[in-house]
Amino acid sequence: MKPTIEQISRHVDQTITLGCWLANKRSSGKIAFLQLRDGTGFIQGIVVKSDVGEELFQKAKGLTQESSMYVEGVVKTDERSPSGFELQVTGLEIIHEAVDYPITPKEHGTEFLMDHRHLWMRSKKQHAILRIRNEIIRATYAFFDKEGFVKIDPPILTGNSAEGTTNLFHTKYFDENAYLSQSGQLYLEAAAMAFNRVFSFGPTFRAEKSKTRRHLIEFWMIEPEMAFTDHEESLQIQEQYVSHIAKSVIDHCPLELEALDRDITKLQQIQAPFPRLTYDEAIVFLRGQGFDIAWGEDLGAPHETAIAESYDKPVFITHYPLGIKSFYMKPDPENPEVALCADLIAPEGYGEIIGGSQRIDDFELLEQRFEEHGLSEDAYRWYLELRQYGSVPHSGFGLGLERTVAWMSGIEHVRETIPFPRLLNRLYP
Structure with missing residues (x-):
């Protein structure tokens, strides 16, 4: 069975594959930060261009909110993370690309959110x-x-x-x-x-x-x-x-x-x-x-x-x-x-x-x-x-x-x- 984010502490310094969705993302020059969720928790995936190459880096940067994927990476401890861990991404396979996900990081009214419960x-x-x-x-x-x-x-x-x-x-x-x-x-x-x-x-x-x-x-x-x-x-x-x-x-x-x-x-x-x-x-x-x-x-x-x-x-x-x-x-x-x-x-x-x-x-x-x-x-x-x-x-x-x-x-x-x-x-x- 594939490990989950909830079980991530058991896999420090190991390469794992997560089935997950993209909750949010941001990029800073040659690094992309992916906020990943799998239903059991949230973890940040780090994609470094110099480590993964141009093609995978551009794929990561182009991910849309709530797209589903398999993410391969090495689990590392990170005291700054709420979970105490992060994932250094080495591979990424998109399962389904979500388009125009309605609940964006901006503020939404309660009725709108309830309609999209x-x-x-x-x-x-x-x-x-x-x-x-x-x-x-x-x-x-x-x-x-x-x-x-x-x-x-x-x-x-x-x-x-x-x-x-x-x-x-x-x-x-x-x-x-x-x-x-x-x-x-x-x-x-x-x-x-x-x-x-x-x-x-x-x-x-x-x-x-x-x-x-x-x-x-x-x-x-x-x-x-x-x-x-x-x-x-x-x-x-x-x-x-x-x-x-x-x-x-x-x-x-x-x-x-x-x-x-x-x-x-x-x-x-x-x-x-x-x-x-x-x-x-x-x-x-x-x-x-x-x-x-x-x-x-x-x-x-x-x-x-x-x-x-x-x-x-x-x-x-x-x-x-x-x-x-x-x-x-x-x-x-x-x-x-x-x-x-x-x-x-x-x-x-x-x-x-x-x-x-x-x-x-x-x-x-x-x-x-x-x-x-x-x-x-x-x-x-x-x-x-x-x-x-x-x-x-x-x-x-x-x-x-x-x-x-x-x-x-x-x-x-x-x-x-x-x-x-x-x-x-x-x-x-």
Whole structure:
């Protein structure tokens, strides 16, 4: 197999052949500098006219942006290079010459770049963001495997809502109504009763007409559910998990973080335990900051940002009023007006990245919640039966992948954190 740029350190002073594309180039008299990429990384190729001859040198100088090629050369160490290496080119075979590549080094508008997303993801910063996304996914599987979780895949087509909302994409399932899933949680609760600790990782859909920088129509969720686990234990697992993926990004994505000019010190502070604030304490704090907010109102993005700015780490906001939370959340036995739940708010203005709770495990209480929320008992009969046959205390949470990628990458908008974002007015490409 041909070596890749990612493996380049294994081939110092060796002659190798790279399959690659031309990201950019410049020339200085008798030397051409080729910025090469192969999908695993970027490296500079040096073409010296006196070493390669006129024909090859002119071929190198005439290369167009994003042309594909095989490049032969000797790997050399170079402390000035971000990767620590460069390639002294000795041969070049063009595979395909790209003509009039639309994304040039000049500035382009966001809509133009989104229309060319299939090409934009080749650029260095977009490439770095999606590599960080990949590392968070890899670290997620490693963490839950180490902690004894079983991967379970809930259905994407469902007959009802996980949270009783109307923000669902409707479709026909032969002669029945069906919806694209907004969460796999209810199915994972069933799986937890079979396997104890489970998690899912998959796409979810919200038909919310939102245009904010934090929202996507289609996004990916990591959703663990745990039997015999109370609210406090769940919070500990959440902070251990987030700390783990932050460390993995620091350890395995140094070049990507550098390409994004990410302040590493902010990521290094993401270590458990995380500070906690009850909803009551949050209301008092927000009023002290000049917010006009009544007890019982949900917290919006400005509220979350104001709270997060007081901390260097993510902060848990716990014990929200039952009235603004989902039907399945267990009331706090010491104060039944609030739920045993928490949202994890990321620092630097990135907002909520995790929502979680202890789930109701009492059959009669859950049945009462169905009535209060106007939910069909027939549609949820299977979910009720989980409380009928060996019910146990159990908890779970969901982490939004794209918001987490945006936060750890230090970028402003979640639309750059997924290969092909689905936004309110964007279904192309």
